[in-house]
Amino acid sequence: MDKELNLFRQLVIEVFDRHKSAYDDPPRNVQNILDFISNKYTRFADSAAIENALPTDDNPTSDFKELLHFLYLRPIQTGAPTVPVLSFKTDFARSFPKVRARLALFFIDGVEIRSLGYRYETPEGPGNGRHDYYHVQPIRVLYRDRPGFELPTAPWVLDSHPAWPVDASDPVTLVLSLLVSLYGLEFHKELLAYRVAPMLKKHIARTHCLTLAPPYFWKVQCGGKNFHYATRHAKQDFEKFCVATHRPKYSKTTISESEYYALPPSSQLLQ
Amino acid sequence: MKTILILDDEQSFRRHHVAKLKKVPGLQKAFDPKEVTTTDFNTIREILEKRRADARKTHRKKFTDDCQLDHASVLIVDYDLLTLTSSGVMTGENVAYLARCFSRCGVIIGLNQFGVNSFDLTLKGHPESFADLNCGSEQLENPGLWNEPWKGFRPWSWPLIPQAVDDLEHRVRELNKSMDQRILSWLGIPDAIAKLLPRTSTEFITKTSTPAETTFAHFVTVSENGLRGRDRTSEECKVRIAAARITKWLERLVLSGQDILVDAPHLAARFPSLLKGSQRTAAAFDRTASFADLDKLSIQHEQMSKALFPKARWLSRPAWFWPTVSAIDTIQEVREPWKAKQPDLVFCEDISRFKPKAKCHEFVADLPSPFARRYAVKLATVEYRPEVRFSL
Numbered sequence: 001m002d003k004e005l006n007l008f009r010q011l012v013i014e015v016f017d018r019h020k021s022a023y024d025d026p027p028r029n030v031q032n033i034l035d036f037i038s039n040k041y042t043r044f045a046d047s048a049a050i051e052n053a054l055p056t057d058d059n060p061t062s063d064f065k066e067l068l069h070f071l072y073l074r075p076i077q078t079g080a081p082t083v084p085v086l087s088f089k090t091d092f093a094r095s096f097p098k099v100r101a102r103l104a105l106f107f108i109d110g111v112e113i114r115s116l117g118y119r120y121e122t123p124e125g126p127g128n129g130r131h132d133y134y135h136v137q138p139i140r141v142l143y144r145d146r147p148g149f150e151l152p153t154a155p156w157v158l159d160s161h162p163a164w165p166v167d168a169s170d171p172v173t174l175v176l177s178l179l180v181s182l183y184g185l186e187f188h189k190e191l192l193a194y195r196v197a198p199m200l201k202k203h204i205a206r207t208h209c210l211t212l213a214p215p216y217f218w219k220v221q222c223g224g225k226n227f228h229y230a231t232r233h234a235k236q237d238f239e240k241f242c243v244a245t246h247r248p249k250y251s252k253t254t255i256s257e258s259e260y261y262a263l264p265p266s267s268q269l270l271q
Numbered sequence: 272m273k274t275i276l277i278l279d280d281e282q283s284f285r286r287h288h289v290a291k292l293k294k295v296p297g298l299q300k301a302f303d304p305k306e307v308t309t310t311d312f313n314t315i316r317e318i319l320e321k322r323r324a325d326a327r328k329t330h331r332k333k334f335t336d337d338c339q340l341d342h343a344s345v346l347i348v349d350y351d352l353l354t355l356t357s358s359g360v361m362t363g364e365n366v367a368y369l370a371r372c373f374s375r376c377g378v379i380i381g382l383n384q385f386g387v388n389s390f391d392l393t394l395k396g397h398p399e400s401f402a403d404l405n406c407g408s409e410q411l412e413n414p415g416l417w418n419e420p421w422k423g424f425r426p427w428s429w430p431l432i433p434q435a436v437d438d439l440e441h442r443v444r445e446l447n448k449s450m451d452q453r454i455l456s457w458l459g460i461p462d463a464i465a466k467l468l469p470r471t472s473t474e475f476i477t478k479t480s481t482p483a484e485t486t487f488a489h490f491v492t493v494s495e496n497g498l499r500g501r502d503r504t505s506e507e508c509k510v511r512i513a514a515a516r517i518t519k520w521l522e523r524l525v526l527s528g529q530d531i532l533v534d535a536p537h538l539a540a541r542f543p544s545l546l547k548g549s550q551r552t553a554a555a556f557d558r559t560a561s562f563a564d565l566d567k568l569s570i571q572h573e574q575m576s577k578a579l580f581p582k583a584r585w586l587s588r589p590a591w592f593w594p595t596v597s598a599i600d601t602i603q604e605v606r607e608p609w610k611a612k613q614p615d616l617v618f619c620e621d622i623s624r625f626k627p628k629a630k631c632h633e634f635v636a637d638l639p640s641p642f643a644r645r646y647a648v649k650l651a652t653v654e655y656r657p658e659v660r661f662s663l
Contacts, residue, residue, distance in 0.1 A: 037608075040597070149597075
């Protein structure tokens, strides 16, 4: 099987497997959203169905639109409770695979259902087009050729720009970027527990958002007081900072990440 | 007159059921309930075991000896046969298996395997059981199991038994020369929709081949949900096994989720604009919950004709392919989903009627379906299990 295609499949299937239980008996604020959208956006509820809906070597093109079934990602409970609903269209037969991930974010505004839609895409063409780069842009309609897929979005929302560049260089990192954009770096921690994680190392290494240099953690003692720092400065640069700041003399030792985060936030200093 | 045979190890229970069935309105005109005595049972068991043993040695088109079960339109068998000493370790489930695989018996009702008066909140309905319907002895004479209309407790998953008897024989005739046909395509399930079937559903029809390739013959002999182990049977019985077991699969593992197929009341709850007439009362919704012909259902089925499940006698009620229905743009809720107004009424699975949502109890069925959240009125006389499925 095409390696890229196989990884894309495995990642999406595992995301589905790990997110689906969030809808077994969801909290009331999520159920309120589902009451509005379930009849229109039928959720994949079984891994066999989503496996059949994704591309394979024999059938490298796929489109969830043909099945009118959707991948529901785990609800977001930070800020307004939000249900992310995803639809993939793929073509892995091309030398530069095409993946379109249409994402609708549903939430309640007062008593009304609302949505913001985005399309995460691989380059649309070979390189001379306006959107020939990995990007995400807002959308107001999920499928133009199917009835009733206009999202409950304000009609004045722009839907061709901005087309933000995303931190992706292939279909797998496009999906990773989408998930990080929803769940933040918490998703990276989640991802490390995935069965597919060991196979994603090279892809993760290609991203910027998941490969920031790890910080150092220091405890600096000066004048009978302790100062705890997280810093990405190199050792000699941090030394210069300490010489300038902690006069007349100081001592410093490295501490662990957990020790740093165990401190009250006001004591967690950044440099 | 069609025969109902009642098999129980206790004579008093057999007689009690015969007497009570005779009082079910309308039943006496078409059915003659009779008890199977202990002596009769021993004879039946011997014949079925002999057929089973013979079939392993000799290929047969049909069994030519006579068995009382061959003439039964309905067999009602209690799960607990403990005091039938000659039955050894035989349970009602074993009897159901033998009856289905080695006789021409009609609809099999298994009693008390899952409680005497319970409601199954999983809505999975025990597809592994060879009884076509599993219910409790206190539910057997429920008029709603035999006739329309009904009042009170009447699980929607139950078929209407007289109709189920006719449908089974119709399916046997229909399938007679089609055992080598592929199940899914023969039933008219489009390829795209077949791909949506959950694994728990497809593994019932095959554990070895591709579901779309599986034939009725393969299902009967290889799936383990037809013949067990090294068992063989007559060609005639193979057809009957397929006709009974595939309908149980359709009803319990395909229709129950209401996401591959959807029946009229669940469809009306989602798309109220499909109701006939302008009224949106409980009575108007209730007229969708019926086993009557399509034209008598209070639903505008004409605009959904391309989505109708084509093998009407293979399900106890009309049903439509949900992915197809949900794309029909003449339906108001499909075209304008955000303008749709959901009714305050919900469909209660335990009474097969619509009631105001505020008066109902929500539960989560154990189904691989996005529509697993359902409702029940929760009657005091019925045991709802497992009760933890009621939403907190």
